[in-house]
Amino acid sequence: MSENYGVILVHSTSYAIRAESVLNQAGLPSKLIPVPRHLSSDCGVCVRIERADQEAALQALAAAGVETEQYHEI
Amino acid sequence: MIYFDNAATSWPKPPGVAEAMVHFIDDVGANPGRSAHRLAVESGRIVYGAREAVAELFKASDPLRVVFGHNVTEALNLALRGLLHAGDHVVTSSMEHNSMMRPLRALEEQGVELTVVQCSPEGLLDPAGVEAAVQANTVMIALNHASNVVGTLLPVAEAAGIARDHGLLLLVDAAQTGGAYPIDVQADGIDLLAFTGHKSLCGPMGTGGLIVDERVDVAQMEPLKRGGTGSRSEREEQPDFLPDMCESGTPNAVGLAGLGAGVQWVLERGVDAIRAHEVILAQRLINGLLGIRGVTVYGGLDATRQTATVSFNVAGRAPSDIGLLLDEEFGIMCRVGLHCAPAAHRTIGTFPTGTVRFGLSAFNTSEEVDAAVAAVGQLARETPQ
Numbered sequence: 001m002s003e004n005y006g007v008i009l010v011h012s013t014s015y016a017i018r019a020e021s022v023l024n025q026a027g028l029p030s031k032l033i034p035v036p037r038h039l040s041s042d043c044g045v046c047v048r049i050e051r052a053d054q055e056a057a058l059q060a061l062a063a064a065g066v067e068t069e070q071y072h073e074i
Numbered sequence: 075m076i077y078f079d080n081a082a083t084s085w086p087k088p089p090g091v092a093e094a095m096v097h098f099i100d101d102v103g104a105n106p107g108r109s110a111h112r113l114a115v116e117s118g119r120i121v122y123g124a125r126e127a128v129a130e131l132f133k134a135s136d137p138l139r140v141v142f143g144h145n146v147t148e149a150l151n152l153a154l155r156g157l158l159h160a161g162d163h164v165v166t167s168s169m170e171h172n173s174m175m176r177p178l179r180a181l182e183e184q185g186v187e188l189t190v191v192q193c194s195p196e197g198l199l200d201p202a203g204v205e206a207a208v209q210a211n212t213v214m215i216a217l218n219h220a221s222n223v224v225g226t227l228l229p230v231a232e233a234a235g236i237a238r239d240h241g242l243l244l245l246v247d248a249a250q251t252g253g254a255y256p257i258d259v260q261a262d263g264i265d266l267l268a269f270t271g272h273k274s275l276c277g278p279m280g281t282g283g284l285i286v287d288e289r290v291d292v293a294q295m296e297p298l299k300r301g302g303t304g305s306r307s308e309r310e311e312q313p314d315f316l317p318d319m320c321e322s323g324t325p326n327a328v329g330l331a332g333l334g335a336g337v338q339w340v341l342e343r344g345v346d347a348i349r350a351h352e353v354i355l356a357q358r359l360i361n362g363l364l365g366i367r368g369v370t371v372y373g374g375l376d377a378t379r380q381t382a383t384v385s386f387n388v389a390g391r392a393p394s395d396i397g398l399l400l401d402e403e404f405g406i407m408c409r410v411g412l413h414c415a416p417a418a419h420r421t422i423g424t425f426p427t428g429t430v431r432f433g434l435s436a437f438n439t440s441e442e443v444d445a446a447v448a449a450v451g452q453l454a455r456e457t458p459q
Contacts, residue, residue: 011305011306011313011315011318012107012303012304012305012306012313012315012318013106013107013108013115013118013122013304013305014107014118014121014122014125014137014138014317014318015138016118017115017118017119017122018122018137018138032110032115033110034109034110034111035110040308044107044108044110044304044305044307045110045114045115045118065136
């Protein structure tokens with residue numbers, strides 16, 4: 001796996017899909033991936049983004065009212 | 075063949091509904107919100123798309139406030155059993171379907187106090203009667219948006235004003251109106267909107283849900299069932315956020331794929347255009363039936379104040395006879411009897427015999443209405459008065 005990614009953890013798949021849509025509209029590349037085991041034992045998905053986009057992505061999500069839980073570099 | 079049983083389930087469905095369901099079964103198939111592989115994510119996107127479409131149609135503040143379930147009955151049970159406690163008082167109407175009345179009667183056994191406000195024989199509810207019923211322990215007004223028996227619209231806007239004035243929640247059963255009559259949960263002041271997918275939202279059976287708007291204290295809401303949600307899996311306790319807290323277990327994702335397509339069709343056609351079409355058909359049907367000697371038409375007889383559902387009887391004939399003859403001799407499908415709404419039939423004076431009900435949809439035509447009126451006319455003439 002690339003070292004240039006970060007992941008945004010969200011409450012559920014619905015939030016992940018909404019986040020993906022918001023990031024897509026903001027022109028920020030993202031992909032929904034399984035939550036890495038070392039971050040959470042959750043069986044759900046999280047949003048993988050480019051590390052360089054962290055600030056822009058979190059701002060776009062906050063502006064769109066998408067609640068996020070945590071951000072981690074992976 | 076003329077299908078006039080749309081108040082029970084709409085048919086035919088718009089183009090795109092079956093296609094969306096076949097696409098889901100053939101090409102997607104995976105469990106939404108569980109795994110994270112591409113098919114599971116696509117499945118989740120389809121379910122979320124249906125959530126967005128429903129939120130857009132009913133102007134919900136947030137798609138995540140749309141809780142999906144199997145039908146309006148489940149949604150009403152969630153709203154009533156999830157929010158009411160012994161000692162609370164609820165105001166409802168005498169035009170309710172059993173999907174509202176039975177859970178309320180069961181709650182009454184458990185100590186919830188209930189006032190059923192009497193409607194007029196036309197099925198109309200006077201908002202003053204609702205306000206007069208409010209007491210110190212009232213927490214909710216629970217109303218049918220439109221009668222499934224005679225189509226009459228209940229005064230939801232006035233009820234919302236009363237709910238606001240007295241700090242109550244307004245629960246609306248939109249089984250008969252969702253997709254056929256404009257609904258804006260925020261502008262209309264509806265706190266809880268129960269809807270079903272298989273009527274005017276043009277989706278398949280086994281889909282429906284509850285919009286839980288912002289005035290509802292979700293922390294105080296009890297889910298009907300608990301279980302796996304695909305979220306917070308490290309915890310053995312139920313999640314506390316919408317919609318997951320109320321959506322345990324694998325959903326009817328193939329059905330929701332169809333519902334999404336059905337609601338998309340409604341959005342594209344426009345509720346106002348659908349409503350205008352149905353008002354014209356309903357008034358044509360009412361006028362046609364009123365012109366037949368021996369036929370009694372129930373309700374307000376004004377299509378602008380009701381849905382396109384019309385109940386009638388032919389003097390000297392049981393509704394069941396008329397229903398059978400319409401099917402066998404004329405190829406007209408309708409529903410006869412009490413329509414799961416004994417309170418409504420008592421109100422309009424047709425209990426326990428019931429009525430013959432024609433439920434029209436966006437897909438019916440004036441030619442079909444004229445053919446049905448002619449068929450009822452022939453049956454009435456053949457009946458000794």
